[in-house]
Amino acid sequence: MIWKLSLTGIKSRLKDYLVLFSGLTVASMVFYMFLAIAVNPAFIKNDIHVRTDYLKYIFIFGIVLLVIITLVYLLYADTFLLSMRKHDYGMYMMLGAKSTRIGRLIFGETLITGLLATFLGLILGFGLTWISLKILISKLGLEIPHFQAILPNAIIITIAFFLVIFLVVALANVYKLTHTPVITLLHEDQAPVKFRYRPFLRVIEAAGGVFLLAIGYYVMTLPKEQVFKIIPTALVTIVIGSYLIFAAVFSSLVGLLLKRKSFSYHGIRMFTLGQLKFRLQSYTRVLTMISLLFALALGAITVGLNFDSLNDLATQSVYYDATIVSNSSAVKKAESKLDVISKQTYHYKETKKVLYFDQAELSKQPAKYVSVNYSNNRGVTQYTVKALQVNKISDSNAIDNTIFMRMVPNHGQQKVKLVSSKELSKLSGQKNFVSLLRVKDFRQAYPIIAKMESQQVKEKPAFSALVPQSKAAFYGNSLAYSSSFEFMGFFLGFAFLTMLASTLMFKVLSGAAGDKAKYRMLYQMGTRKQLLRRSIKAEIGVLFLLPALLGVIDVLFGLQLFKDLLENPYRSIWIPFVIFIILYSFYYLLTVKLYEKLVLTKE
Amino acid sequence: MTEILRVEQVTKTYGKRGEKQYQALKGINFTVNSGEYVAIMGASGSGKTTLLNILSTLDKPTSGHVFINHEDNSTLNANQLADFRSKQIGFIFQDFNLLENLTNRENIALPLSLRGISTKRIDPLIDRIAGRLGIEQILAKYPAEVSGGQKQRVAAARALVHEPAILLADEPTGALDSKSARELLDTMEDLNQNDGITTLMVTHDPFAASFASRILFIKDGKIGKQMLKNELSRQEFYHLLIDHLDTDE
Ligand SMILES: Nc1ncnc2c1ncn2[C@@H]1O[C@H](COP(=O)(O)OP(=O)(O)OP(=O)(O)O)[C@@H](O)[C@H]1O
Ligand SMILES: [Mg+2]
Numbered sequence: 001m002i003w004k005l006s007l008t009g010i011k012s013r014l015k016d017y018l019v020l021f022s023g024l025t026v027a028s029m030v031f032y033m034f035l036a037i038a039v040n041p042a043f044i045k046n047d048i049h050v051r052t053d054y055l056k057y058i059f060i061f062g063i064v065l066l067v068i069i070t071l072v073y074l075l076y077a078d079t080f081l082l083s084m085r086k087h088d089y090g091m092y093m094m095l096g097a098k099s100t101r102i103g104r105l106i107f108g109e110t111l112i113t114g115l116l117a118t119f120l121g122l123i124l125g126f127g128l129t130w131i132s133l134k135i136l137i138s139k140l141g142l143e144i145p146h147f148q149a150i151l152p153n154a155i156i157i158t159i160a161f162f163l164v165i166f167l168v169v170a171l172a173n174v175y176k177l178t179h180t181p182v183i184t185l186l187h188e189d190q191a192p193v194k195f196r197y198r199p200f201l202r203v204i205e206a207a208g209g210v211f212l213l214a215i216g217y218y219v220m221t222l223p224k225e226q227v228f229k230i231i232p233t234a235l236v237t238i239v240i241g242s243y244l245i246f247a248a249v250f251s252s253l254v255g256l257l258l259k260r261k262s263f264s265y266h267g268i269r270m271f272t273l274g275q276l277k278f279r280l281q282s283y284t285r286v287l288t289m290i291s292l293l294f295a296l297a298l299g300a301i302t303v304g305l306n307f308d309s310l311n312d313l314a315t316q317s318v319y320y321d322a323t324i325v326s327n328s329s330a331v332k333k334a335e336s337k338l339d340v341i342s343k344q345t346y347h348y349k350e351t352k353k354v355l356y357f358d359q360a361e362l363s364k365q366p367a368k369y370v371s372v373n374y375s376n377n378r379g380v381t382q383y384t385v386k387a388l389q390v391n392k393i394s395d396s397n398a399i400d401n402t403i404f405m406r407m408v409p410n411h412g413q414q415k416v417k418l419v420s421s422k423e424l425s426k427l428s429g430q431k432n433f434v435s436l437l438r439v440k441d442f443r444q445a446y447p448i449i450a451k452m453e454s455q456q457v458k459e460k461p462a463f464s465a466l467v468p469q470s471k472a473a474f475y476g477n478s479l480a481y482s483s484s485f486e487f488m489g490f491f492l493g494f495a496f497l498t499m500l501a502s503t504l505m506f507k508v509l510s511g512a513a514g515d516k517a518k519y520r521m522l523y524q525m526g527t528r529k530q531l532l533r534r535s536i537k538a539e540i541g542v543l544f545l546l547p548a549l550l551g552v553i554d555v556l557f558g559l560q561l562f563k564d565l566l567e568n569p570y571r572s573i574w575i576p577f578v579i580f581i582i583l584y585s586f587y588y589l590l591t592v593k594l595y596e597k598l599v600l601t602k603e
Numbered sequence: 604m605t606e607i608l609r610v611e612q613v614t615k616t617y618g619k620r621g622e623k624q625y626q627a628l629k630g631i632n633f634t635v636n637s638g639e640y641v642a643i644m645g646a647s648g649s650g651k652t653t654l655l656n657i658l659s660t661l662d663k664p665t666s667g668h669v670f671i672n673h674e675d676n677s678t679l680n681a682n683q684l685a686d687f688r689s690k691q692i693g694f695i696f697q698d699f700n701l702l703e704n705l706t707n708r709e710n711i712a713l714p715l716s717l718r719g720i721s722t723k724r725i726d727p728l729i730d731r732i733a734g735r736l737g738i739e740q741i742l743a744k745y746p747a748e749v750s751g752g753q754k755q756r757v758a759a760a761r762a763l764v765h766e767p768a769i770l771l772a773d774e775p776t777g778a779l780d781s782k783s784a785r786e787l788l789d790t791m792e793d794l795n796q797n798d799g800i801t802t803l804m805v806t807h808d809p810f811a812a813s814f815a816s817r818i819l820f821i822k823d824g825k826i827g828k829q830m831l832k833n834e835l836s837r838q839e840f841y842h843l844l845i846d847h848l849d850t851d852e
Contacts, residue, residue: 258709265712265722274704521700524661525714526689528682 009088021117023502027070028121030495034063035154036129042147062488073499078169080506103174110173114166126150139483202248209244212237217557243288251280272535286507287547290500294551297496299558301576304489307482309567314478316383318471319368321442322449324435325409326459334452339440349429359418363390369403394418406469408434409462501587508591512598519599544588607801608635613667615653627653629824640795640802642815650824651805655773660684672768689717693762693770697777701746707757708742714765732760752783772804776811788814813841
């Protein structure tokens with residue numbers, strides 16, 4: 001009987017339930033995807049250019065962040081679930097249902113809702129993972145034709161994680177509801193609000209908030225030598241500052257507007273302001289949290305996208321784009337696909353102990369290299385192209401010798417000697433050559449060059465000594481790093497934004513039941529429906545706008561932290577902002593629509 | 604005497620066609636003149652709230668017409684109805700219905716700002732009605748900070764501040780203790796007699812009804828009978844009413 005009641009209860013609020021349910025589904029879907037990428041066997045085997053084991057750690061880091069946001073999100077989603085069901089539960093109890101039975105009902109409802117959402121999320125997660133893996137693999141330039149999107153490990157962990165969470169949530173719900181007096185369950189909407197506060201305290205709080213925030217923003221622009229002092233300072237000041245700003249500044253502003261009668265005595269502005277004033281006070285914590293996590297999410301996407309600029313740095317530290325030591329047809333074919341702008345070839349003869357080079361060739365076209373100078377003032381790295389001094393190449397104490405040794409295939413024991421062409425022709429030994437190439441666009445040519453190098457390793461094992469120093473290797477690793485950061489920043493940011501926006505949505509909707517009577521009363525008094533709608537839009541709009549605004553300002557200052565690491569941290573900042581605005585507006589409109597459904601009765 | 608309210612052949616059927624239907628009002632006819640104080644009495648389920656919702660334009664009759672100040676409600680669209688309510692009707696409900704997040708002053712200001720009264724005129728109007736209802740001292744407080752009786756006075760002030768054509772009250776004393784109820788009823792009587800405020804009150808409490816000058820009895824969705832106070836004192840009217848209700852059982 002009581003389960004039937006429960007079902008009809010849910011049915012009558014099906015739409016709200018669907019919103020909640022889809023939120024939970026997204027949470028488990030994204031969770032599974034991150035996990036499935038982190039433990040994916042496709043990435044455990046290393047490519048010679050790309051160390052894919054980075055990926056694992058980056059994604060595990062992502063999972064940790066995801067767990068935190070998922071917990072916060074579930075907390076608010078559950079509050080919303082409870083706010084929908086509280087009245088019903090109170091009713092059953094008043095009708096004489098035993099509280100243990102109600103307890104079991106609540107427990108069952110929460111758990112079933114949670115687990116159904118988890119399973120659905122998993123199934124959708126398989127699809128999402130497959131698509132993500134495909135994108136990721138192609139971004140990394142890897143060739144992994146067969147990869148798994150359905151991983152038993154990841155499935156088990158995901159189910160276990162959500163099962164534990166929902167068990168805890170379900171128990172907490174049982175405790176909360178069975179320890180609340182029935183009368184409060186039935187009439188919680190009318191619970192009195194705290195009204196009085198000391199204005200003096202408000203002013204101090206407000207001033208303190210602005211001050212702390214200013215300090216936080218300021219320290220982030222300081223030189224980065226003391227990054228380990230800057231980050232904790234900024235974190236503490238910004239968290240407390242934001243809290244105080246939400247606690248004092250905004251609600252005081254609304255209070256002031258309310259007192260300015262020439263402004264507030266218009267239509268139902270007074271009502272809107274009154275709603276906001278109390279909302280802002282009771283929303284202090286959630287708004288603070290949202291503004292900060294928004295900043296993190298936006299920051300993660302922006303920085304993630306910017307990691308791409310590191311790839312340019314990686315290519316700057318090596319002068320030549322490719323090295324060719326073989327004239328097999330496969331290598332020749334690959335070379336023909338390159339847009340070569342310069343090519344210099346050095347011939348040599350190889351013995352067990354020595355590589356003999358033709359001095360004339362090297363003098364005519366000296367090999368070049370990039371000298372990297374990490375000048376210490378503000379960490380700016382300088383790259384200078386220099387030519388090797390031919391007379392020093394044979395001198396095993398000279399830097400030029402070391403550098404040249406890294407340019408030629410070498411078994412490790414061999415030395416380099418320069419001889420005249422005449423001497424060279426007299427020497428016995430295996431005839432070899434090394435060609436150093438520069439191409440028009442390295443990043444575009446990378447896949448071909450990487451393939452060419454793999455091919456040469458197969459043909460000439462000595463070549464493998466060159467690979468780790470090659471531009472392709474630097475670039476490949478940088479690409480692995482930056483792509484996975486970019487990918488993760490993007491997805492994590494996306495997941496964060498979605499969950500935060502829906503957290504805010506649930507928070508707002510949780511209060512809707514209590515507002516219904518207010519809107520009904522305004523309607524009875526003769527307020528036009530459009531005016532009520534406008535008031536709802538304005539009220540929810542402000543609640544959405546404030547944390548977003550503060551979050552955006554946080555990001556703009558926070559990016560200062562990356563100005564030494566990244567060439568221009570503000571590059572392509574419009575991308576995360578556009579994503580943010582679209583997502584956020586979607587949730588704003590959805591919240592308004594659902595809220596209207598909940599508070600405006602049809603006549 | 605001018606007519607303020609005319610109800611003609613109003614019926615109300617709940618339930619959609621095809622579903623189980625219930626006729627709550629079965630042809631109601633009556634008029635209220637300017638300055639009258641009318642009570643509508645009836646047992647629970649007799650259709651009092653249904654009727655009041657129709658009078659206040661919150662609900663539409665299934666058939667029949669309601670004229671307030673000679674204007675037929677049924678010809679108005681939703682926005683016109685809202686405007687009409689904000690201009691012509693003042694409400695008092697059983698459960699106060701003040702907005703908890705606004706001060707009492709702000710609550711009373713709402714109907715005025717809603718009607719677009721100039722901001723400068725609003726406060727003087729509030730002060731005047733507050734003085735009339737004896738609530739000047741609590742205007743700066745929030746509803747949660749005052750007693751139930753005071754809340755109901757604030758609600759009355761809010762219902763009257765914009766000088767509506769008619770004051771509609773649904774069980775206004777329902778949630779009050781007897782002393783506060785008495786005070787509110789005295790005030791309403793005073794407003795009616797000295798300020799000429801036309802009042803229509805719905806109640807099932809004979810004591811509350813005895814303050815009216817005329818009582819309409821509603822039974823099974825029809826106006827059965829009416830009683831006039833004429834020259835009787837309130838006490839006499841009350842006893843007459845009790846006798847009538849006793850014999851009616
Ligand atoms: N929305 C509705 N749908 C269906 N029937 C309704 C609806 N509202 C009221 N009724 C029925 O119409 C009849 C009159 O209801 P109404 O609320 O007008 O009575 P009332 O006289 O105000 O009673 P009370 O003194 O208990 O408030 C009742 O039988 C009620 O069950
Ligand atoms: Mg009623």
